Amino acid sequence: MTTDWRSPHPFLLSPTEMGRADRLTIEGGIAGIELMEQAGRAVVRAAVELVSAGAQILILCGPGNNGGDGFIAARCLAAMGYGIDVLLISSADRLKGDARLAFERMGLPAERIAEGQEGQKRLPMLLDSVDLIIDGLFGAGLDRPLEGEIKQIVDAVNDSGKPVLAIDLPSGVNGASGQKLGSAVRAQRTVTFFCEKPGHLLFPGRELCGAVVVAQIGIRPDVFGDIRPQTFENAPALWRHAWPMASQQGHKYTKGHAVVFSGSVSSTGAARLGAAAALRAGAGLVTLASPPDAMMVNACHLTAVMLKKLAGEKAVQDLLSDERYSSVLIGPGFGIGAGTRSSVEAILRASRATVLDADALTSFSETPEHLFSLVKLCDAPVVLTPHEGEFARIFPQVEGDKLARARLAARLSGATLILKGADTVIASPDGRAAINHNAPPWLATAGSGDVLAGITTGLLAQGVSGFEAACQAVWLHGEAGNIVGPGLIAEDLAPALKEVLRALVDKFGEG
Ligand SMILES: NC(=O)C1=CN([C@@H]2O[C@H](COP(=O)(O)OP(=O)(O)OC[C@H]3O[C@@H](n4cnc5c(N)ncnc54)[C@H](OP(=O)(O)O)[C@@H]3O)[C@@H](O)[C@H]2O)[C@@H](O)CC1
Ligand SMILES: [K+]
Numbered sequence: 489m490t491t492d493w494r495s496p497h498p499f500l501l502s503p504t505e506m507g508r509a510d511r512l513t514i515e516g517g518i519a520g521i522e523l524m525e526q527a528g529r530a531v532v533r534a535a536v537e538l539v540s541a542g543a544q545i546l547i548l549c550g551p552g553n554n555g556g557d558g559f560i561a562a563r564c565l566a567a568m569g570y571g572i573d574v575l576l577i578s579s580a581d582r583l584k585g586d587a588r589l590a591f592e593r594m595g596l597p598a599e600r601i602a603e604g605q606e607g608q609k610r611l612p613m614l615l616d617s618v619d620l621i622i623d624g625l626f627g628a629g630l631d632r633p634l635e636g637e638i639k640q641i642v643d644a645v646n647d648s649g650k651p652v653l654a655i656d657l658p659s660g661v662n663g664a665s666g667q668k669l670g671s672a673v674r675a676q677r678t679v680t681f682f683c684e685k686p687g688h689l690l691f692p693g694r695e696l697c698g699a700v701v702v703a704q705i706g707i708r709p710d711v712f713g714d715i716r717p718q719t720f721e722n723a724p725a726l727w728r729h730a731w732p733m734a735s736q737q738g739h740k741y742t743k744g745h746a747v748v749f750s751g752s753v754s755s756t757g758a759a760r761l762g763a764a765a766a767l768r769a770g771a772g773l774v775t776l777a778s779p780p781d782a783m784m785v786n787a788c789h790l791t792a793v794m795l796k797k798l799a800g801e802k803a804v805q806d807l808l809s810d811e812r813y814s815s816v817l818i819g820p821g822f823g824i825g826a827g828t829r830s831s832v833e834a835i836l837r838a839s840r841a842t843v844l845d846a847d848a849l850t851s852f853s854e855t856p857e858h859l860f861s862l863v864k865l866c867d868a869p870v871v872l873t874p875h876e877g878e879f880a881r882i883f884p885q886v887e888g889d890k891l892a893r894a895r896l897a898a899r900l901s902g903a904t905l906i907l908k909g910a911d912t913v914i915a916s917p918d919g920r921a922a923i924n925h926n927a928p929p930w931l932a933t934a935g936s937g938d939v940l941a942g943i944t945t946g947l948l949a950q951g952v953s954g955f956e957a958a959c960q961a962v963w964l965h966g967e968a969g970n971i972v973g974p975g976l977i978a979e980d981l982a983p984a985l986k987e988v989l990r991a992l993v994d995k996f997g998e999g
Pocket of ligand 1: 507510520523524525527550551552553554555556557625626627628629630631632633634635638655656657681705
């Protein structure tokens, strides 16, 4: 498995929140320069793993505290016998606070430090002879695109092909969004402090960071109590409390009953993938609701999943008048149009925990407001599972980075949102958001989304609330994808869930 599910907390801090963590720590009696010393030493520990003894290291330092960490690392690495050159992009006179102090403590011979224009002139020669570049240009304080000479430096670093160790973030990556501002360093490894930031998990930042190391520098975890982060890494630490543990005395009727709506005769497979996944995810019973023309094909393919014919105008209302149906999935292979809209309306009016996927979303492209008002009428969790194309169709007015868009869309629609992709974001209407990072690239295959929707429906059937069910489902789906490996087809996922669930339940059982 790829995820360290024992991660002690699931919090991600934006650069602004991280600044607050620093300030709270400093107010608590630890000097800023002490934090910087610890940060610099963490950079040293990472650097020595990347080079051999006596290697030549170029440290690029910006005008703020990110550069300050670089000065500390320069001092320690020089004392350890590495060949160190420091390139400071501004003039040393303009350094302030802890960064100035760190510069003054550095103690390198003047010829090993190049400032401003002089540094730029020396850069090609320095890049030629280094074994490692340490990027201390910009971290949390980046607030605008890289331009001009700074952009040229970053581009030259990337073109050199030399390994880069980034301090906190690769310079040019926005820590809140993972977006590249102008240009950005491509690192082999990134050392960040205290906890990860959204920009380490969201693309393109995730790719530009290389491997991320989180170092502790003396900030106490109780600052989370003050900051109350609303952004999380999607890991078991986030939703373990809401996991539907099987009870010894439970039986299939206590684990909920999911209904999955099938498409017509030529498009039934997607719903069956969803139904099988709902059953694997632990729903006690799963019924496939099928149009009459698809009964035979569905019947030929189902064993543990039950089948019910859905006919007549009030078929959905009639079906859901049975209170035992605890969750519903509609959309995969269901078809786009007025019929789908009225089925969705009947489901949401019946106030059942609901997953709306694929065609159930696209059917509201012209009238998204109508969908949102129905969601708000529904007295149970609703989860929408759009990929980027579907998202653009139902939230055309929502712009910005992926995290911000998912949050805003969840608030607008009143539903929990799973905005799918390599860095799936799960957002709740109450403002919480989680970023997923265990999905392998081979999960992007036909039917994979139907399985994800099915897992979510299976968890909702057991009474898990919307945000937690969505986070659990996305994580389980990713882990199942890792177990199957390259060559995965959607049919492989539900069987692979067995192994994921076994490991998870064993670990949760251990306490
Ligand atoms: N005690 C602590 O806080 C600790 C912090 N730590 C470290 O500090 C880092 C945060 O430090 P920071 O806040 O000083 O910000 P930083 O990333 O160095 O950049 C700010 C400078 O860049 C400038 N600037 C921004 N964008 C620019 C652009 N596009 N192009 C050009 N210039 C640009 C901006 O200049 P100005 O806007 O004033 O022109 C400003 O001078 C954090 O990532 C971590 O490494 C650790 O030591 C642990 C303890
Ligand atoms: K950096």
